[in-house]
Amino acid sequence: MALSPENHRQLEALYQKLKEESQTFVGYPCNLDFDYSELAPFFNCAINNVGDPFISSNYHVNTHEFEREVIEFFAELTHAGKDFWGYVTNGGTEGNMYGLYLARELYxxxxxxxxxxxxxxxTKMLRILNMRNIMIRSQDNGEIDYEDLKETLKIKRDFPPIIMANIGxxxxxxxxxxxxxREILNELAISNAYIHCDAALGGMLLPFIDGAPRFDFAVGADSLSISGHKFVGSPTPCGIALAKKRNVDRIARSIEYVGTLDTTIMGSRNGLTPLFLWYAIHRVGKDGFRKKVEQCLEVADYAIEQLKKCGQHAWRNEYSTTVVFPCPPADMVRKWQLAPYKGIAHLVIMPHVKKERIDRFINDLIKEGKKS
Ligand SMILES: Cc1ncc(COP(=O)(O)O)c(C=O)c1O
Structure with a gap:
């Protein structure tokens, strides 16, 4: 049965609304600048990536081969060498859950x-996994307070530490x-330790910025999570989880029903998202991503300049495209889809945010200021 004219109107109205709302999207770390229409035929396949992407299973309608290529791209980016394993997740949260789960099984x-x-x-995953945890102070710029970390580790040194490092x-x-x-752990002679990097956004920024701090396997990460819908961009949320294969092997379980290893958190898994990521990796490539990061940093500095001209205290961390400033009035928060938090808000400069969008935002901010 075909859709009714009313159904068509509903879909059209929804499409127009999404397009319109996208014009004022600057407050969340999602890149809207992509075009995956070439992949449309795959919408008609019942793809399911259930199970371990590195092992064949009874379910063949999958994109495991492409998923492996995506994982290999991120493994190379994060200097994982040959000892890596990973999969395409549902997003940054699942990647963090995977890292914590693996760490808990090991320690x-x-x-x-x-x-x-x-x-x-x-914190949600810590509750779900029922893991003991301690919150460490942050510095004003949002970075962990290393002194507080060191002092706390000292007190709790008889338990293996599992450290969540924020890469952005x-x-x-x-x-x-x-x-x-790692230096702190070495100083305290703590050898049984685990570091998971939550590199949701930074995982696609730092590798493309000269001189940026490293967060990869070669400098001490044991696992990491990077979002796919953030800097790469995707019509549906996704991400990757990466870990050391020798650790993953210790917790893998064989499941007869699907004829493969049950290494992933989810059972049935999205088979389209690996295709989106694969497509972006091939179309944009490392050089393309580097250019996009450079362009975003330039727009971020432009936004800071313009905000400062309006008398706003605007700033950003050195390896970030997130511009922090005092939270504007509620109408601005609503229209520009900002994320308010303890009196601040931010513009997250993603590839779709060009100077023209910043100008529109600033114009609105000036108009709003005149009202009060
Ligand atoms: C640092 C960080 N980690 C994890 C997440 C969660 O990612 P997702 O929404 O893809 O699950 C976010 C989302 O914004 C994030 O900023």
Whole structure:
């Protein structure tokens, strides 16, 4: 049965609304600049990536081959060498859950340390996984307070620490230095430790910025999570989880029903998102991503300049495209879809945010200021 004219009108109205709302989208870290229409034929396949993408299963209508290529791209980007395993997740939250789950299986007595600026997905997962945890103070720029971390680790040194490092905090884009955390662990002679990097956004920024702090496997990460719908861009949320294969092998379980290893958090898994990521990796490539990051940093500096001209205290962390400023009035928050938090808001400069969009935002801010 075909859709009724009313149904068509509903879909058209929804499409127009989404397009319109996209014009004032600057407050969340999602790149709207992509075109995957070439992949439309795959909408008519019942793709399911159930199971481990690196092992064949009874369910063949999958995109595991493409998923493996995506994982290999991120493994190379994060200097994982040959000892890596990973999969395409539903987003940053699942990647964080995977890292915490793996860490808990390796260190059942472990205590999780995370900063005040950590994304709420981590505290949620700590509750779900029932893991002991301690919150560490943050510095004003949103980075973890290393002194507080060191002092707390000292007190709890008889339990293996599991440290969640933020590679770009949600509100301020601050980067916890993995190399400094490893130094602290070495100084305290703590050898049984685990570091998970929540690199939701920063995971696609830092590798393309010269001199940026490293958060990869070669400098001490044990697992990491990067979102796919953030900097890469995708019509549906997605991400990747990456970990050391030798650790994953210790917790893998074989499941007869699907004829593969049950290494992923979810059972049935999205088979389209690996295709989106694969497509972007091939169309944009590393050089393209580097250019996009450079362009975003330039627009971020432009936004800071323009905000300062309006008398706003605007700033950003060095390796971030997140521009922090005092939270504007409620109408601005609503129209520009800003994320208010403790008196601040931010513009997250993604590839779709050009100077023209900043100008429109600033014009609205000036108009709003005249009202009060
Ligand atoms: C630092 C950080 N970690 C994790 C997440 C959660 O990612 P997702 O919404 O993809 O689950 C976010 C989302 O904004 C984030 O900023």
């Amino acid at each position: 059942p007595q472990g205590i999780v340390f995370y900063s005040q600026d950590t994304h709420y997905s981590v 905090t949600t509100m301020k884009g601050a980067v916890d230095r993995v190399e400094t955390i």
